[in-house]
Amino acid sequence: MKKILVCLKQVPHKDARLDVRSDGSWIQDDNIKFEINDYDTYALEEALRLKDQGEAEVVVATVGPERAAQALRTALGMGADRAIHIWDDALAETDGLGIAKALAAAAKDENFDIIFTGLMSDDANCAVTGPMLAELLGIPHITAVVKTEFKNGDVEVERELEGGALEVASLPQPCLLAVQTGINEVRYASLKGIMQAKKKPLDKKDLGELGLDAAAVAPKLTVEKIFVPPKGAGAEIIEGPADEVASKLVGKIKELGLF
Amino acid sequence: MDFAPDPELRAIEQEVQKLAATFGDDYWLDHDERKAFPWEFYRAFAAGGWMGTIIPEKYGGAGLGVLAAGTLLRAVAGSAGAMNAGSTLHLSIFGMGPVIHHGSEAMKQRYLPPTATGELHVSFGVTEDDAGTDTSRIRTFARRDGDRFIVSGKKVWNTKAQQAQKILLLVRTTPREECAKPLDGMTLLLADLDPAYCEIREILKLGRNAVNSNEVFIHDLPVPSEDVVGEVGRGFYQLLDGINPERIMLAAEAVGIGRRALELAVAYAKQRVVFDRPIGQNQAIAHPLADSHSELEAADLLWQSAAWAYDHGDRSGGKTNIAKLRAAEAGFRACDRALQTFGGFGYAREFHVERYWREARLLRLAPISQEMALNHIAEHVLGLPRSY
Ligand SMILES: Cc1cc2nc3c(=O)[nH]c(=O)nc-3n(C[C@H](O)[C@H](O)[C@H](O)COP(=O)(O)OP(=O)(O)OC[C@H]3O[C@@H](n4cnc5c(N)ncnc54)[C@H](O)[C@@H]3O)c2cc1C
Numbered sequence: 001m002k003k004i005l006v007c008l009k010q011v012p013h014k015d016a017r018l019d020v021r022s023d024g025s026w027i028q029d030d031n032i033k034f035e036i037n038d039y040d041t042y043a044l045e046e047a048l049r050l051k052d053q054g055e056a057e058v059v060v061a062t063v064g065p066e067r068a069a070q071a072l073r074t075a076l077g078m079g080a081d082r083a084i085h086i087w088d089d090a091l092a093e094t095d096g097l098g099i100a101k102a103l104a105a106a107a108k109d110e111n112f113d114i115i116f117t118g119l120m121s122d123d124a125n126c127a128v129t130g131p132m133l134a135e136l137l138g139i140p141h142i143t144a145v146v147k148t149e150f151k152n153g154d155v156e157v158e159r160e161l162e163g164g165a166l167e168v169a170s171l172p173q174p175c176l177l178a179v180q181t182g183i184n185e186v187r188y189a190s191l192k193g194i195m196q197a198k199k200k201p202l203d204k205k206d207l208g209e210l211g212l213d214a215a216a217v218a219p220k221l222t223v224e225k226i227f228v229p230p231k232g233a234g235a236e237i238i239e240g241p242a243d244e245v246a247s248k249l250v251g252k253i254k255e256l257g258l259f
Numbered sequence: 260m261d262f263a264p265d266p267e268l269r270a271i272e273q274e275v276q277k278l279a280a281t282f283g284d285d286y287w288l289d290h291d292e293r294k295a296f297p298w299e300f301y302r303a304f305a306a307g308g309w310m311g312t313i314i315p316e317k318y319g320g321a322g323l324g325v326l327a328a329g330t331l332l333r334a335v336a337g338s339a340g341a342m343n344a345g346s347t348l349h350l351s352i353f354g355m356g357p358v359i360h361h362g363s364e365a366m367k368q369r370y371l372p373p374t375a376t377g378e379l380h381v382s383f384g385v386t387e388d389d390a391g392t393d394t395s396r397i398r399t400f401a402r403r404d405g406d407r408f409i410v411s412g413k414k415v416w417n418t419k420a421q422q423a424q425k426i427l428l429l430v431r432t433t434p435r436e437e438c439a440k441p442l443d444g445m446t447l448l449l450a451d452l453d454p455a456y457c458e459i460r461e462i463l464k465l466g467r468n469a470v471n472s473n474e475v476f477i478h479d480l481p482v483p484s485e486d487v488v489g490e491v492g493r494g495f496y497q498l499l500d501g502i503n504p505e506r507i508m509l510a511a512e513a514v515g516i517g518r519r520a521l522e523l524a525v526a527y528a529k530q531r532v533v534f535d536r537p538i539g540q541n542q543a544i545a546h547p548l549a550d551s552h553s554e555l556e557a558a559d560l561l562w563q564s565a566a567w568a569y570d571h572g573d574r575s576g577g578k579t580n581i582a583k584l585r586a587a588e589a590g591f592r593a594c595d596r597a598l599q600t601f602g603g604f605g606y607a608r609e610f611h612v613e614r615y616w617r618e619a620r621l622l623r624l625a626p627i628s629q630e631m632a633l634n635h636i637a638e639h640v641l642g643l644p645r646s647y
Contacts, residue, residue: 073266073270074273074274189274190307191321192308192321
């Protein structure tokens with residue numbers, strides 16, 4: 001039976017209102033809705049399709065505070081078999097590498113055949129956790145995956161390149177695939193799925209249980225501040241009658257090589 | 260007392276919101292205008308197993324309570340589909356309550372599993388023109404004929420009768436004059452809505468037009484005795500196991516539709532600039548929206564408290580009617596204020612709030628009018644003398 005790990009992150013909901021905290025450290029996220037990172041839902045769907053096709057156990061894992069358990073429950077409701085919820089106060093300030101270390105510690109004795117992650121997270125946009133996790137586990141990885149095919153031990157993937165070109169590549173298993181959005185149609189949890197999710201195992205692990213400590217996940221990268229760029233800077237407002245505005249706009253677009 | 264959100268209810272809400280969001284305002288406007296039943300929406304929810312929310316697990320459902328069903332329907336009515344979406348689903352969800360509580364084992368085995376999968380549609384046949392709210396005056400009569408009944412009469416407002424194979428029909432089996440109490444002598448039948456004996460005519464109405472409501476003329480419809488729900492003569496009392504959950508779930512839907520309208524209104528109030536400022540900066544626009552938000556929050560607690568009480572065996576109906584009364588007011592007011600916020604554009608179909616407004620108006624009339632909910636509260640909660 002194949003063992004598959006899907007790493008997912010809970011991020012602010014697409015419709016959530018995003019205000020920067022007064023100290024500029026991050027967004028104000030005390031009272032907003034969260035959801036599973038969009039990229040990760042496609043990763044999960046890809047894993048669940050493998051499960052639908054035959055024998056596979058799908059494990060989902062997240063690093064995140066108490067609230068992130070909801071993301072795991074949703075994944076269990078969609079059909080994952082069990083969940084690992086990693087959290088520790090020492091992880092609150094960590095970076096992509098720290099998260100990758102925590103995930104690697106949880107994954108190392110499980111011998112997963114395939115690990116799926118999303119290409120990046122909607123909130124931090126770093127696109128590093130997947131590749132770092134693969135390196136820490138010493139397995140090959142590939143990013144921007146848009147199609148997967150599993151052939152006797154190997155995985156053949158298509159990945160997206162700049163300008164719409166595709167690349168075909170082949171990897172041995174075990175390996176890690178970081179997937180692009182839109183590659184499949186993500187299922188909805190059924191009511192039965194949600195009911196069954198209650199009975200599925202959801203293991204909580206802190207750093208000690210993973211054989212790590214705060215020093216191991218201390219951030220190498222610190223966020224100094226986040227801010228919304230001031231309005232107006234860099235914008236050019238074209239004024240005048242509609243036909244003039246239109247021809248100036250077309251000129252501008254051509255000039256910038258946007259078309 | 261614990262107000263922490265329940266993880267399972269949150270999961271239900273989130274998944275339903277996601278699924279419902281795939282059917283946008285244009286889908287619903289189109290179906291409303293064409294009076295076309297939203298089959299794609301119905302099938303998507305049936306496939307997710309949502310019709311079986313309160314049906315026991317033994318008969319293919321999820322065996323959850325009214326609180327879970329209300330959570331589901333609040334999210335459904337809070338989507339672009341509003342009451343059209345709610346009414347597409349809710350009869351399948353609460354309609355079979357009397358069968359769950361009073362039906363024979365054979366009846367449950369036969370009819371609950373296809374209700375849970377969504378294959379079987381059941382219409383609700385209680386209201387009659389001449390009886391109105393005074394249900395004891397219904398005249399549709401079932402006369403015994405060996406081991407079957409023969410039914411004749413006329414029902415009105417039967418929602419989804421055009422899709423339904425069955426109708427949960429309240430009939431007289433003993434004339435009112437011959438009964439000790441006016442509400443005795445009625446029987447509940449799970450009858451075939453057989454076109455050979457039943458003529459269905461659609462009622463043209465103010466809103467919620469993707470889902471039909473009809474007049475049903477019944478001529479000598481045969482109903483075998485095994486289709487009697489529970490006991491002959493006790494039909495009205497057994498019906499209460501459909502009616503109370505229905506009122507609670509519709510209160511939840513009222514909160515949903517109100518929130519939907521408010522959401523659109525708030526977004527519009529931020530972005531519409533008149534006199535060089537967003538209209539939402541004017542307190543005349545902001546305060547009504549803030550007020551409606553607080554009314555909807557209050558109504559939301561009321562229906563949940565009524566649902567919790569029902570799920571814990573409270574059949575008194577006081578909380579149910581209080582929730583229905585307040586939620587219907589809060590929901591309609593939110594839609595009305597949303598329409599006002601949109602100004603003239605609120606009156607235009609393509610902005611959708613007029614559709615919500617037409618649909619929310621219904622909740623002050625049905626499934627029970629506000630006046631009758633007040634009568635219930637006055638008599639049964641406050642102990643005042645019965646007024647009618
Ligand atoms: C869109 C729609 C769908 C419906 N779907 C269904 C369905 O599927 N199945 C079904 O059986 N029914 C259905 N109904 C019917 C609905 O339940 C009734 O319309 C409602 O119960 C009111 O009955 P009525 O219209 O006869 O009003 P009436 O009883 O004629 O009342 C008229 C007015 O007088 C008031 N009134 C009457 N008596 C009193 C009193 N004693 N004290 C104070 N005020 C009083 C009422 O509150 C109301 O405002 C539906 C109705 C609508 C509009």
